[in-house]
Amino acid sequence: MNKEAILNHLKDQLQSEFQKAKLAYETSRKHATSDEMKSEGKYDTRSIEAGYLAGAQKRRVDELEEEVKLLDEIDLSLPNDTVSVGSLVNIEFNDIERTYFISSTSGGSMIKNESGVILVISAFSPIGVEVIGLSSGDSFEVEIQGNTREYTVKSIS
16 A cells, blocks of 8 residues: 555545544534523533533534645655655564554554554654654664663655
């Protein structure tokens, strides 16, 4: 799977999540302002609570919209001599090599393809922060749960 296909897959996933979040927000906003949410007494806080929920869902919609924009800004034409956002990187740890796609947004997903699994990580994750700017053959260390792990960049595409 090439970088463009990975990026398109991530965009499709994020766009789907955005649409679901937007629908949830619109539904909760309508519910919060509906007649049945009018206060029936001094201690009736249903409308306030529904408003808080709608507000939180609106923030999530805004976050997802920003993430979609960030994915659209990834430049896949950058040279492959150093790791950057949009790089597909093979990294070795304990004699096991894994393929990572460096994203400008949240990571944590896996993409399965014919040659195995590609792990999507954020450029702001512990591995992402350390690997940005490195070249093939470079090693780096990451502390995870109190343990220091040494990784080696095997290839970049």
